[in-house]
Amino acid sequence: MSRFERQKKLPGFGSEGQKKLSESRILVIGAGGLGCPALLYLAAAGVGTLGIADGDSIGESNLNRQTLFGQNDIGKSKAETAANVLKEKYPEIDFNIIPHFLKAENALDVLKSYDLVLDGSDNFGTRYMLNDACLLLKIPLIMGAIYQYEGQLMVFNFEENPMNYRDIYPIPPKSDEIPNCSETGVLGVLPGIIGNLQAAEAIKIRTGIGEVLKNKVLFYNLKTCAFYDVAIEPNPDSQKDIPISEEEFKQRDYQISCGLAEIISWEKALDWSENIGNSKLIDIRELDEEPIVENRAFEKIPMKKLMENPEQIMDVENIFLFCKSGQRSELLAEKLKELFPEKKICSIRGGILDKLSPFKNKGK
Numbered sequence: 107m108s109r110f111e112r113q114k115k116l117p118g119f120g121s122e123g124q125k126k127l128s129e130s131r132i133l134v135i136g137a138g139g140l141g142c143p144a145l146l147y148l149a150a151a152g153v154g155t156l157g158i159a160d161g162d163s164i165g166e167s168n169l170n171r172q173t174l175f176g177q178n179d180i181g182k183s184k185a186e187t188a189a190n191v192l193k194e195k196y197p198e199i200d201f202n203i204i205p206h207f208l209k210a211e212n213a214l215d216v217l218k219s220y221d222l223v224l225d226g227s228d229n230f231g232t233r234y235m236l237n238d239a240c241l242l243l244k245i246p247l248i249m250g251a252i253y254q255y256e257g258q259l260m261v262f263n264f265e266e267n268p269m270n271y272r273d274i275y276p277i278p279p280k281s282d283e284i285p286n287c288s289e290t291g292v293l294g295v296l297p298g299i300i301g302n303l304q305a306a307e308a309i310k311i312r313t314g315i316g317e318v319l320k321n322k323v324l325f326y327n328l329k330t331c332a333f334y335d336v337a338i339e340p341n342p343d344s345q346k347d348i349p350i351s352e353e354e355f356k357q358r359d360y361q362i363s364c365g366l367a368e369i370i371s372w373e374k375a376l377d378w379s380e381n382i383g384n385s386k387l388i389d390i391r392e393l394d395e396e397p398i399v400e401n402r403a404f405e406k407i408p409m410k411k412l413m414e415n416p417e418q419i420m421d422v423e424n425i426f427l428f429c430k431s432g433q434r435s436e437l438l439a440e441k442l443k444e445l446f447p448e449k450k451i452c453s454i455r456g457g458i459l460d461k462l463s464p465f466k467n468k469g470k
Contacts, residue, residue: 109150109152110124110151110152113151113152116315118315119313119315123313123314123315124152126312126313126314127151127152127153127154127309127312127313128152128153128154129154130153130154130155130221130222130312131154131155131157131219131220131221131222132148132153132155132156132157132220132221132222132223132224132308132312133156133157133159133202133216133217133220133222133223133224134148134156134157134158134159134223134224134226135159135160135208135223135224135225135226135227135232135236136159136160136225136226136227136228137158137160137172137174137184137185137187137188137226138160138162138168138171138172138184138226138228138297139168139171139172139226139252139292139294139296139297139298139301140224140226140250140252140297140300140301140304141158141160141188141224141226141301142171142172142173142174142175142188142298142301143173143297143298143301143302143305144224144226144250144301144302144304144305144308145158145174145188145192146173146174146192147302147305147306148305148308148309149192149195149196149199150195150196151305151309152196152199153199153308153312154199154200155199155200155201155202156192156199156200156201156202157201157202157204157216157219157220158185158188158189158201158202158203158204159185159204159206159207159208159216160183160184160185160188160204160205160207161185161205161206161207161423161448162183162184162207162450163181163182163183163184163382163383163423163424163450164179164180164181164182164183164184164187165180165378165382166180166374166377167374170292170293170294171292171293171294171295171296171297171298172184173294173298174187174188174191174192175187175188175191180381180382181381181382181383182383183205185203185204185205186203186205189201189203204216206448207232207448208232208235208236209235209360209448210235210355210356210357210358210359210360211356213235213236213239213355214239214242214243214352214355214356217236217239217240217243217245218243220245221245221246221312222245222246222247222248222308222311222312223236223240223245223246223247223248224247224248224249224250224304224305224308225247225248225249225250226250226301226304230278230279231278231360231447232360233249233251233271234271234272234278234360235358235360236249237249237262237270237271237272238348238349238355238358239355240262240263241262241263241270241348242348242349242351242352242355244263245263246261246262246263246264246311247261247262247263247270247271248260248261248262248304248307248308248311249261249262249271249304250297250300250301250303250304251300252292252296252297252300254291254292255293255296255327255328255329256296256325256326256327256328257296257297257299257300257325257326257328258300258323258324258325258326259300259303259304259307259319259323259324259326260274260319260322260323260324261307261311261318261319261320264311264318264320265318265320267321267340268320268321268340269320269321269338269339269340270340270344270348272341272344272347272348273338273339273340273341273344274323274338276341276343276344276347293328295328296326296328299326299328300326303324303326307319319335321337321338321339321340322335322336322337322338323335323336323338368439368450368451368452368453369432369436369452369453369454369455370426370452370453370454370455371454371455372454372455372456372460372463372464375387375426375428375452375454376403376464378424378426378452379403379404379424379426382424383423383424384421384422384423384424385422385423385424385425385426386404386405386419386422386424386425386426387403387404387405387426387428388404388405388406388407388412388419388425388426388427388428389404389405389406389407389428389429389458390407390408390409390412390427390428390429390434390435390438391406391408391409391429391430391434391458392408393406393408395430397458399458403464404428409429409434409438412438412442413438413441416442416445416446419442419446419449420446422449423449423450424449424450425442425449425450425451425452426452426454427439427442427451427452427453427454428453428454428457428458429457429458430457430458430459431456431457431458431459432453432454432455432456432457432460433457434457435453435454435457436453438453439451439452439453
């Protein structure tokens with residue numbers, strides 16, 4: 107008995123449905139809390155080609171929800187690790203690894219070779235960018251999102267007169283309207299549920315079974331175990347904000363800052379800087395600022411020098427900043443994040459004066 111035998115027995119699915127899946131090319135953006143379960147069940151169902159796009163590396167705090175990864179994977183590429191894990195389980199599937207974040211300059215070239223896109227990203231800029239790219243390329247887009255105890259599921263650009271993300275959210279939020287990404291919290295089971303629903307919609311679209319979630323937004327509340335959906339009418343006014351050509355798309359700035367800088371503890375900063383590749387721990391205090399500490403664990407680059415020449419960190423992917431009390435490093439992290447939105451840039455809480463600082467009893 108083949109592993110697809112039970113699927114083929116389903117009324118309306120059969121061998122024809124399995125054949126359609128085996129010929130499908132699906133791209134998953136983000137191998138995180140949404141992407142991991144979606145990838146796992148798409149691979150298990152027999153999707154022929156899966157693309158995995160993610161420029162991030164695995165951190166310990168990811169492990170409560172990103173279930174393709176374990177403790178030994180910390181510091182590794184999410185896209186490459188997810189592909190390796192799935193390849194072990196399902197060697198007949200072709201995996202395309204895109205180990206970097208998509209930008210307006212490269213997104214269209216990546217998306218063009220796929221039948222369907224699943225968005226498991228965690229920021230508004232990427233959502234608007236993928237929405238516009240899929241509209242230009244006429245590719246269905248399945249978007250999932252979570253916030254604390256609630257999740258959303260949407261299918262865009264499917265069949266005639268479809269809705270798109272701008273029909274629901276016509277105006278992108280300002281940076282100060284976005285919750286701090288590092289403080290909202292999440293139970294791992296919630297993105298697992300939404301990611302699986304994304305995979306289910308993808309299978310329905312590619313095989314033609316069932317009724318696709320078209321022109322609706324599905325809401326799920328984990329606390330009350332309640333599902334409900336809201337019908338959405340396509341809004342003609344949203345079309346004015348969608349680029350009309352690939353050239354216009356590539357010139358768009360889709361950057362939307364997450365508002366506040368990510369603030370982490372000394373324990374996490376040291377763990378990440380030591381175990382995640384291409385990382386740098388930076389003391390942004392002035393050269394003669396007390397307490398003076400000399401330690402090979404970090405590099406000293408005063409804040410003014412770093413702002414005058416931010417290109418000096420161009421090749422570093424994970425940057426952890428600290429100052430005396432944490433205020434300047436938070437401000438600088440925000441400014442650098444605006445310049446380099448694809449990088450992980452964190453401010454260390456409490457700075458050198460924090461009671462948990464590994465340097466607090468050293469130097470002057």
